[in-house]
Every structure is written in structure tokens, then in C-alpha cells.
Amino acid sequence: MKKKHIERNKDSIACSGYKRAAAAMVAACFLMSGCSSSESNDKTEGNTPAATTEAAFTSELVVSVEAEDGSFTGSAKKETSVSGYSGSGYAGGLSKDGDAISLTFNIEKEGFHDLKFTCSTTGGFKSNYVFVDGESIGTIDLDSSAFTEVTIPHVWMENGEHEVKIEKYWGFLNVDKLDVMTGAPFDTSIYNVSPSLIDKKASDNARRLYKFLVDNYGKNVISGQYSEEGAFGREMAAIKKETAGTGSSLGEGGKLPAMVGLDMSYYSPTSVENGGTGTSIEKAINAWENNTIVTMCWHWTAPSEYLKGTWYSSFYKEHTSIDLDKIMNGQDxxxxQLLVRDMDAIATELAKLRDKDVPVLWRPLHEASGGWFWWGNCSAESYIKLYRLMYDKFTNEYELHNLIWVWNGQSPLWYPGDDVCDIVGTDIYPGEHVYTSQYPKFIETADIPSYRKIVTLSENGCLFDPDLAVRDGAMWSYFGVWSGDFVTGQGTIITYNEQYTDSEMLKKVYNHENVITRDELPVLTEYEMAPLAE
Structure with a gap:
């Protein structure tokens, strides 16, 4: 097994339990000797703008395939009722699960390609799956009754025959044609991010942690795992045991994630009123004392006055009558005041971490644009007002300078601004045993801020193949596999669950030269600090 080149302090601080760095043999197309800029994080002071070098590239057509000439599964069929198509018609009829349109073609030269679909939808926005040679590469997301181009970029294809399959997710998609185009070279400036946190009073350890993230961004991926039991919970035990190999029932020699994910849900006043007892603060302190990175989300249970279902599920819109538009527009x-009360309660708890200088990758109000949580069951404008209110209260009123702000709204329309976000993330649950790098979502997320920020896979179901991430240039800063069945079952005996990621891929990920595990972390409390923003 190759040793990893993990970016550390200039003097390579010694630490028991991690390997000495050795030069990693990584694809030179995008791994760089220095990934950070020396300027401030204010966009007016020289951070790298999004989408720079790719703009100069001119894509060329490789092959064009008329969708009506493809093969059909289920209800999919050739149609002609919508005008504006090329050829003799288009492919439609995606209405039932399993319906699919398959297009085959030959590629003469291997490399990255852009898949440019010409499509329309019936009945507004629709999202549908796309597979290349049986591997999920993303979705066609469109809201247009007229035929419109939708591109999935940067898809690796070797020379020879390939199959692109469009499969029903939401359905009601009409596909006119597919143009396979030469793909743009990877834009290495994507990893040139600000060396400073947005908080001009960021704590020492927050600056140390952020410097470690910046130093490794584009080179290595930090392993992460959510576990309500903390840094040594059952998910961690299952991973350690499974990666230890044969003959080691207690997990000797196994690997542990470098980061633990925790939830502040049980600190919400509604949770407390109903007997909920939060333990995440103590577990965060314990994790940091054991040299483990901490990330936190908040499944915010709605105020009791707005409950219309079970309290413990009231972060879902179906279980609350809360109307965030009215609240943020001054009509309620x-x-x-109740939302302010709740934020005060959480800030008070997070202050306990501030007082011990425990830095936190803080990811509030996540997955908003999906609409399933109450803070997303509103206009983007109301969500942004709430996010910015929280940032102001936590940073300026409560002086929580230990927080590194991770935005995870999933859509550029819901982005609250470069000035209140350090890291941009997305959550991806692609299914079972889907090991692609998820490059399209990586680049889509990277392009949301005005200026480059670290990009993370803030939640995921199955792991991705690190070799594909290296090949594609989708070097997520860290990943955070969700807890429970995504890793282990609920039985008394802790065993690894292969439903989403099989054992071999788990071992590959946790032993990969470009994935950082807990034993490979430097002493984070002694790491060099990032400069303060000016």
C-alpha cells in the first residue's frame, strides 16, 4: 500500500499514529504543489473567480445520436406531437418506473466528454436519471416545454462502444437528441480558495482546522462518518472492524474516519420540552480531545406552537404548520420570536464548544431547496434571510468564532452569499453501490459562489471510488456518510452493512493513498493557523 502525501505544517509536526508523508503518485493534471491563494477572502481582493479557464475552450462534436432511433424500455417510445425536434421525431413516454431510453454510439478516442442533451418537459420541472455503461453519472434537470440543451460535463469514456441510458425518475421528459462533445480540460483553479475564514475573529483552532482543509484540498479527501454515539460509536466500530481484515474481531489495525458528524436536534426547545436530551456537545468535546474533526448539522424541530404531527419529525414540513415566508416578511x-428563541438555545450550547476552542464545521439549514424541511418550504428569499440572521446572531451576538460555516442549500438560488459561507457542500444519495465520483455535482456546487470556496460532499449514502475522484478531478474536501443502515444494522452485535457500500470498496477507500483517516491526521491543535481575514 502506498503511503499518503498529507499536507501538514511546514515543519511536519510529528504525531504518534500517522504515517510520515511520502510523495504520492497522483494525476498531475490537477494535483498542485500549492492550492491556496495568499489574499484575503473578500472577493474584491483577488480570490479566484468561478469558471475561468474553461471559458476559453471550444468544444467539438464527436458524435450525434437521434433519440427516436434508440431502443426503448417500458412505456418509452418515439413521438412527434411536440414541435421543434430534429430528425424524424423524439423519444418520450417516460411515465412509469423502469421506463428508459437507450442510445448507443462509438468513441474513437478516450477522454473526457460532455453529454449535451436536447430535451423538453411536460408539466414543469422534471429530473430524470442518466447512466453511462450502467454507471450513474447524474440527472437531467429541466423546466422547459420547448426543446432546450442540457449538458452533463466531464464524463470519462474510453474508445469503443458506449450506451447512454435516460431512465424515469420524475418522468415526463422528451429527448430529441444527444450530442457527444469533446470535454474541456480540467480547470485547476477550482482548488485556489481563500486562505482565510470569513470570520475576522476566527478562533485559533478554527484557523488551524481550516488551514488543514485548505492545504489538503485538491490533493486528499478527508474521511467522515455521522454517528449519534460520537467518535467511537457503533458506526465507527463497524468500519474499524471491517477494515481490520481477517483474524481481528476487535478491529486491531482497522481504520477510523477522520471526522465525526453530530446533530443538534435534541437541543431544540421543542425536543427538550418533549424529553429529548442532547449529548452532541459532550461528544464533540470528546472527539476533538481525541484529535478528531467535528461537523454538526441541526435537524431543527419546529416550535411546539406550530406542530401538527410528531414532535421528533417536526423538521419535516408535513409535521409543522410553520410558514417561514410570513415569519421573515414580518407577518408573524x-x-x-420563537425562531430567535430556538437559535438562542442552540447558540448557548455551541458556546460551550467555543469556550473549549473546539472548532466545528457548522452546517445549518441544510438541503433547503429540496423542500422537505420546513426551512425549505418557502421562498429562497425567506430562507436566505433566516440563514443570514443566524450567521449574524451566532457570530456577532454570541461570538461563536469557533464555527466554520458550511452552506448546503443544494441550489444556487438559495445561496446566502460569499460573506456568510466558508465551504459549499452538497448531499448525494445515489442509490446502492454507485461508486462514481459525482463530478457533475462537484462542479455544479463549485460554481455556485462568486469566488472559489472549498467544496465538500457534506452527506452521502454510499462511498465513491477515490480512483475515479482522482481521475475526474472531483476531489471533495471531505465526505460524511450518514449513520445507521448506511454503515451498520441495529443488532446487538456490531457488523458492517454492505447494502450501500460493499466491503471491498470500504477497504479501498479507507486504505487509499488520497483518503485521510484518523490515524493519519496531524496534531490539529498544533497545526499552523490560517491568516485572519483583513
């Missing part, structure tokens, strides 16, 4: 002052 009581609701506003």
Missing part, C-alpha cells in the same frame, strides 16, 4: 412576529 410570534413565529419570529
Amino acid at each position: 412576529d410570534k413565529g419570529y
Whole structure:
């Protein structure tokens, strides 16, 4: 097994339990000797703008395939009722699960290609799956009754025959044709991010952790795992045991994730009113004392006055009558005060971590644009107002300078601004045993801020293949596999669950030269600090 080149302090601080760095043999097309800029994080002071070098590239057509000439599964069929198509018609009829349109073609030269689909939808926005040679590469997301181009970029294809399959997810998609184009070279400037946190009073350990993230961004991926039991919970035990190999029932020699994910849900006033007892603060302190990175989300249970279902599920819109548009537009002052009360309660708890200088990758109000949580069951404008209110209260009123702000709204329309976000993330649950790098989502997320920020896979179901991430240039800063069945079952005996990621891929990931595990972390409390923003 190759040793990893993990970016550390200039003097390579010694630490028991991690390997000495050796030069990693990584694809030179995008791994660089220095990934950070020396300027401030204010976009007016020289951070790298999004989408720079790719703009100069001119893509060329490789092959064009008329969708009506493809093969059909289920209800899919050739149609002609929507005008504006090329050829003799288009492919439609995606209405039932399993319906699919398959297009085959030959590629003469291997490399990265852009798949440019010409499509339309019936009945507004629709999302549908796309597979290349049986591997999921993303979705066609469109809201247009007229035929419109939708591109999935940077898809690796070797020379020879290939199959692109469009399969029903939401359905009601009409596919006119597919143009396979030469792909742009990878834009290495994507990893040139700010060397400073947005908080001009960021704590020492927050600056140390952020410097470690910046130093490794584009080179290595930090392993992460959510576990309500903390850094040594059952998910961690299952991973350690499974990666230890044969003959080691207690997990000797196995690997542990470098980061633990925790939830502040049980600190919400509604949770406390109903007997909930939060333990994440103590577990965060314990994790940091054991040289483990901490990330936190908040499944915010709605104020009791707005409950219309079970309290413990009231972060879902179906279980609450809360109307965030009215609250943030000044039409429901009581609701506003209750949300402020809840934020005060969480800030008070997070202050315990501040007082011990435990840095936290803080990911509030996540997955908003999906609409399933109450903070996303509103306009983007109301969500942004709430996010910015929280940032102001936590940073300026409560002085929580230990927080590194991770935005995870999933859509550029819901982005709250470069000035209140350090890291941009996305959550991806692609199914079972889907090991692609998820490059399209990586680049889509990277392009949301005005200026480059670290990009993370803030939640995921199955792991991705690190070799594909290296090949594609989708070097997520870290990943955070969700807890429970995504890793282990609920039985008394802790065993690894292969439903989403099989054992071999788990071992490959945790032993990969470009994946950082807990034993390979430097002493984070002694790491060099990032400069403060000016």
C-alpha cells in the first residue's frame, strides 16, 4: 500500500499514529504543489473567480445520436406531437418506473466528454436519471416545454462502444437528441480558495482546522462518518472492524474516519420540552480531545406552537404548520420570536464548544431547496434571510468564532452569499453501490459562489471510488456518510452493512493513498493557523 502525501505544517509536526508523508503518485493534471491563494477572502481582493479557464475552450462534436432511433424500455417510445425536434421525431413516454431510453454510439478516442442533451418537459420541472455503461453519472434537470440543451460535463469514456441510458425518475421528459462533445480540460483553479475564514475573529483552532482543509484540498479527501454515539460509536466500530481484515474481531489495525458528524436536534426547545436530551456537545468535546474533526448539522424541530404531527419529525414540513415566508416578511412576529428563541438555545450550547476552542464545521439549514424541511418550504428569499440572521446572531451576538460555516442549500438560488459561507457542500444519495465520483455535482456546487470556496460532499449514502475522484478531478474536501443502515444494522452485535457500500470498496477507500483517516491526521491543535481575514 502506498503511503499518503498529507499536507501538514511546514515543519511536519510529528504525531504518534500517522504515517510520515511520502510523495504520492497522483494525476498531475490537477494535483498542485500549492492550492491556496495568499489574499484575503473578500472577493474584491483577488480570490479566484468561478469558471475561468474553461471559458476559453471550444468544444467539438464527436458524435450525434437521434433519440427516436434508440431502443426503448417500458412505456418509452418515439413521438412527434411536440414541435421543434430534429430528425424524424423524439423519444418520450417516460411515465412509469423502469421506463428508459437507450442510445448507443462509438468513441474513437478516450477522454473526457460532455453529454449535451436536447430535451423538453411536460408539466414543469422534471429530473430524470442518466447512466453511462450502467454507471450513474447524474440527472437531467429541466423546466422547459420547448426543446432546450442540457449538458452533463466531464464524463470519462474510453474508445469503443458506449450506451447512454435516460431512465424515469420524475418522468415526463422528451429527448430529441444527444450530442457527444469533446470535454474541456480540467480547470485547476477550482482548488485556489481563500486562505482565510470569513470570520475576522476566527478562533485559533478554527484557523488551524481550516488551514488543514485548505492545504489538503485538491490533493486528499478527508474521511467522515455521522454517528449519534460520537467518535467511537457503533458506526465507527463497524468500519474499524471491517477494515481490520481477517483474524481481528476487535478491529486491531482497522481504520477510523477522520471526522465525526453530530446533530443538534435534541437541543431544540421543542425536543427538550418533549424529553429529548442532547449529548452532541459532550461528544464533540470528546472527539476533538481525541484529535478528531467535528461537523454538526441541526435537524431543527419546529416550535411546539406550530406542530401538527410528531414532535421528533417536526423538521419535516408535513409535521409543522410553520410558514417561514410570513415569519421573515414580518407577518408573524410570534413565529419570529420563537425562531430567535430556538437559535438562542442552540447558540448557548455551541458556546460551550467555543469556550473549549473546539472548532466545528457548522452546517445549518441544510438541503433547503429540496423542500422537505420546513426551512425549505418557502421562498429562497425567506430562507436566505433566516440563514443570514443566524450567521449574524451566532457570530456577532454570541461570538461563536469557533464555527466554520458550511452552506448546503443544494441550489444556487438559495445561496446566502460569499460573506456568510466558508465551504459549499452538497448531499448525494445515489442509490446502492454507485461508486462514481459525482463530478457533475462537484462542479455544479463549485460554481455556485462568486469566488472559489472549498467544496465538500457534506452527506452521502454510499462511498465513491477515490480512483475515479482522482481521475475526474472531483476531489471533495471531505465526505460524511450518514449513520445507521448506511454503515451498520441495529443488532446487538456490531457488523458492517454492505447494502450501500460493499466491503471491498470500504477497504479501498479507507486504505487509499488520497483518503485521510484518523490515524493519519496531524496534531490539529498544533497545526499552523490560517491568516485572519483583513
